[in-house]
Amino acid sequence: MPSVGFPTFEQLQVLTTIAETGSFSAAARRLNRAQSVISYAVGQLEEQIGVLLFDRSGRVPRLTEAGRAVLADARRATATIETLRGRAASLQKGLEAELRVGIDVMFPMDRLVAALDAFATQFPMVSLRLSMEALGGVARLVADEACDFGISTELDAMPAAIRQRPIGTVRLVPVAAPTHPLALATADRDAVRDATQIVLADRSALTEGQDIAVLSLKTWRIGDLGAKHALLLAGLGWGNMPEAMVVADLKAGRLVRLTLSEARSHDYPLGVIHRADRLLGPAATWLADRLTV
Structure with missing residues (x-):
């Protein structure tokens, strides 16, 4: 039995684009490639994995049963690679890979949901870890560097390392x-x-x-x-x-x-808190500026 080769990202992208657009020619237009390049990529992919992906007996090539199975894997693989590429591009710009935020339980939930909804659109590559705490819980997380910043109430015993900006x-x-x-x-x-x-x-x-x-x-x-x-x-x-x-x-x-x-x-009273010896990254700064009451 011949060994199975390693498809390239370009080959998988061509396969998923054909499935999305419905034809080789439409895929060529979307990818800004010649149709011959699309056909060649499919042929190379079929040769590498040793299965026929398209039935070419009709006027329009149609996915075979094996092609539909491979397509599902191709979609997962291309999505993972696109996520990796997007995250790498974000990191090159100095954007945080993950943001850890502590929120006082008294903070209005509708304001939090609205801010996080906008955050997801603005920073789709940044993972979010959210902790909800009462009273001194948020300040403790920030002081211990378990959170990058937080929304906390005022405390008589606020840790010395913490700086606070009132928000309402x-x-x-x-x-x-x-x-x-x-x-x-x-x-x-x-x-x-x-x-x-x-x-x-x-x-x-x-x-x-x-x-x-x-x-x-x-x-x-x-x-x-x-x-x-x-x-x-x-x-x-x-x-x-x-x-x-x-x-x-x-x-x-x-x-x-x-x-x-x-x-x-x-x-x-509530305020944005963070450690004085740590600068907030661009995603943290953006979100902190939008969490107001």
Whole structure:
């Protein structure tokens, strides 16, 4: 049995282009080659792999069964090579191969999705690794160089290596399910302290010993904002949530805004953070400039 040769990228590109355009002549026009060059490339590919790719008995050459099988492999191979070439071109321009970003869970999700959608179009060759953290979690990732930059709240114990640029605030409102005791009347200090407060947990040690906006003696500490939202909807406690995240719940009556003597709506500051000893690359700079509230 004859050995199978190694097809070139050009040969595979010709095969996939013929399949996409429907004919040798259309492929020649798209690739800006003479039709004879297209035919020669197909013939060489058939000779190298030892199978007939096109049935030439009719007026228009048609893929054989073997040709259709090879075409699927050719598409995967050309796509991989094109990705490699694009990534190499990006790296030559100084563009990051991968961007690691930490985002505070309070950052508005619609703003994040819009920014990442634009990022995917602007930098299709840059891989993205996204981490969602609460309180000091993002600052810890950036300080430890696990993230290139982050969106974090202000911290009293911000690591010395970190520089921060304010980008805005998120409005937090105290809420509970309408059946919760605190929702039934204006609550006094004792009622608030006796009720279970659902609080975001900090997976870093940067806020250790601090209870930020914690008023209740009994707390459930949750590491995920979505889980906190679900527990509030279930009536298992009260807590502060980003207003934009619960506005639909408030309108529908699934949650109510609490009138508390001690806990009122307040602003949660956010900023772009990065290590002072590291320069942000072009993709990181572009994305950081678009993450604003």
